[in-house]
């Protein structure tokens with residue numbers, strides 16, 4: 383073995399990609415919830431909803447069991463389904479698209495901007511038809527998209543919009559907005575802000591993920607929130623989410639504990655995707671720690687930025703004059719390398735204990751979407767963005783020494799390819 387390899391071997395660390403950061407505080411709160419006798423949706427879930435709404439500057443939050451469920455219920459609340467079209471970036475995780483498909487809507491993929499993971503807003507405008515009901519923007523890596531542009535696009539296309547008829551909640555939302563609805567997939571973006579507005583108060587409807595790999599976790603979990611809609615009571619919207627997430631049952635388990643209140647009705651054969659108080663217990667204590675966790679992520683990103691800027695490697699920019707992301711993912715793109723070389727680099731990093739990832743392989747490359755007729759050839763910018771991309775480990779379990787280790791090893795491995 384060459385001496386340089388020996389040194390690598392001696393100092394080898396194992397850097398996981400994205401382990402959950404759970405402290406004794408979350409563990410104690412979960413134990414309390416378990417001892418309390420109330421383990422399903424109850425006081426802790428309601429408290430987490432109240433605190434998340436305060437954090438996102440919105441009137442109400444609904445906690446659910448995933449972001450996928452949250453996005454699906456957002457569509458259902460807005461009356462989106464069969465016969466409708468929903469515009470989704472080709473460059474995202476499958477849940478962004480599948481939630482619309484679960485509702486019976488048709489997904490229309492749009493390519494990214496050149497050298498940018500954000501949707502091409504001119505292409506969004508071209509994709510809008512009389513059937514379009516929503517556009518979903520994905521705040522990838524926790525960086526909030528250019529919603530000013532997106533709102534301008536849907537305003538410009540107002541003449542094409544055909545609101546659902548009738549007086550159901552979804553129809554009234556569509557009629558009041560009078561334009562294509564703007565949805566945010568904020569699975570990565572809790573705590574991010576842009577022009578002084580928090581993720582959650584920017585899009586018409588937003589979903590968050592609290593899955594184990596995200597910044598803020600309840601093991602599995604998610605939430606919905608929305609901007610106030612003139613003439614529509616937030617309590618009505620909130621109640622409809624409760625119905626959708628709990629079998630269409632007119633009373634939840636907590637309400638049924640009132641004296642003599644055994645009777646309930648079922649008003650729709652709906653879904654089951656509520657959050658439990660055990661999950662909410664994790665979330666309550668995560669939320670106490672979250673501002674500090676975000677600060678730590680920002681420190682790590684500053685170190686990665688210095689490394690990438692020194693090497694001439696492209697990376698996501700997580701903060702600037704008018705925005706601050708949630709620093710969720712650190713995407714790097716090595717100029718000029720092929721997919722094959724990228725795969726080789728990932729293996730070399732893994733051999734040194736640095737576990738990386740790729741966010742994302744564009745959806746038109748996945749079997750399910752290929753079978754629907756989508757072809758990656760029609761999304762050249764998304765493919766080019768993916769081809770040379772490597773996501774570095776970024777999380778709050780990384781010590782300063784771990785970060786140094788990632789920086790040194792990434793530099794050593796990558797240097798000869800640039």
Ligand SMILES: *Cc1c(COP(=O)(O)O)cnc(C)c1O
Pocket residue numbers: 447448449450451474475477478520567569570590591592593603604
């Ligand atoms: C994780 C993720 C989701 C899905 O979140 P779940 O809580 O697992 O349903 C959706 N969109 C994006 C962009 C994600 O990264």
